[in-house]
Every structure is written in structure tokens, then in C-alpha cells.
Amino acid sequence: MNGPEIHISFAPGLGLFVAARRRTGRSAVVTDGVSTLGHVVESLGVPLTETGRLLVDGRPVAPAHIPAAGEHVHVLGVERPQRVPGAPLRFLLDVHLGTLARRLRLLGVDAAYESEDIGDPALAAWSARERRVMLSRDRGLLRRRELWAGAYVYSDQPDDQLRDVLERFAPRLAPWKRCTACNGPLTDADKDAVRERLEQGTRRTYDVFAQCTACDRVYWRGAHHARLEAIVEDAVREFGDAAV
Structure with a gap:
């Protein structure tokens, strides 16, 4: 210059x-x-x-x-909480933020994620097409003009990443309402309706189930529930009441 x-x-x-x-x-x-x-x-x-x-x-x-x-x-x-005008608050996460995506979904936050590296141009186009806030640690991706909106994820630790996103954007929390695998909505499932998809031990031990309306994955309060419950309780306590 x-x-x-x-x-x-x-x-x-x-x-x-x-x-x-x-x-x-x-x-x-x-x-x-x-x-x-x-x-x-x-x-x-x-x-x-x-x-x-x-x-x-x-x-x-x-x-x-x-x-x-x-x-x-x-x-x-950026001033916090950051308001994103013009669309429901939805996120898109790059290939390196899979754990953060699952935790946001656990809290009921709409978080799209692709486990394959589809490239920066495709991610930017996705962000623009669906009006999603792009979350990434890739500064080059966040400089792409096609992005609808974006935010840098400052930590490489999932606990800190989650706190950062919740503090910055203050999304509405609705725990246990979204599939952590595909981001689809969950609905209560009758045990008899999903019985054939369950292992014998699960059928014998659990009676309360939920099912994803998009990918049909079945959920129950299994061995990892206490750890997931702790994540939910910490988030709701610090960043707002869960939605009814």
C-alpha cells in the first residue's frame, strides 16, 4: 500500500x-x-x-x-449478547466442532453440522441459503463475503466453546427436544412402538423413550444420562430457564 x-x-x-x-x-x-x-x-x-x-x-x-x-x-x-436480526437464531458448525454441535442440540439449539469436510465455499453458501450463523475457528472461512453471519469460536475446549456461544448469542434453551445426531426434533415414543429397535437389556431396564422425527433414532436415559444432565443443568443455571 x-x-x-x-x-x-x-x-x-x-x-x-x-x-x-x-x-x-x-x-x-x-x-x-x-x-x-x-x-x-x-x-x-x-x-x-x-x-x-x-x-x-x-x-x-x-x-x-x-x-x-x-x-x-x-x-x-462485538457487544454481548449479540443480536442477529432478520431470522430465527440458527447455527452452522464446521467439521472441527462436532462436540459443540451435539451439545447445542442437547440444549435444543438449532445447530446444523456436516461431519465431512465439504469446503469453505459450500459452508458459506449453506450459511447464506438457510440464514445460519457460521461458527468456526477458521478465520479464512469467516472472512468469506457469502456468509450470512458468522462468529469465531475462541477456545478449543468443548466446555468453554459452549459457554462462549451461549454467552455471546443467548439462544433460547429447550433441553432434550432435539436429536443430537441429526438436529431433528424429538417426540415422546411409546415403548411398544420402538421395542423391536431395542436391545434386550434396554427393553428390560427402561420405560421412557423419545424418538427423532427426522432420522428415527431412539433415545432413553442410559448410562451417559448423568453426564448429559450435568451439562444441561449447568447451562440452564447460568444462561437462562429452559423452555417449557
């Missing part, structure tokens, strides 16, 4: 995206005079999905603003 020089600073929470020399205070950036401020911010490593207000000399501007020489830019992080 060989054009107007601006001075830019980033909110502390955005530090992981930028070079070390830009993490504190203002730093000089030479722009090309035609690129938008949004493009400049992303060229420095910060996906626009992670930015809140962009302030130029203290006043808010749109990402389409063309920086002028001498401007002082401050990039804020």
Missing part, C-alpha cells in the same frame, strides 16, 4: 487476531486510498464477524468507510 496513513487500535479482546506490535496502543497503517475500512481491518487479521463499532476520531462509521490521512481508528469487539 502507498497512500494515506491512518492510526489504528484494537479492543483488548481482538488482540489474538493481530500482530503483537498492534495489540496495545495505536499503530500506523499505510492504506491504498481506495480500500474500505472493513477491508483494512481484515487485512490486519481481524474478521469483521468479531468487530463491533468502528470509531473514526471518536465517531462511528460503517465498514464501507474509506479511510483518510491522519484518521484515528479504534476497532471495538
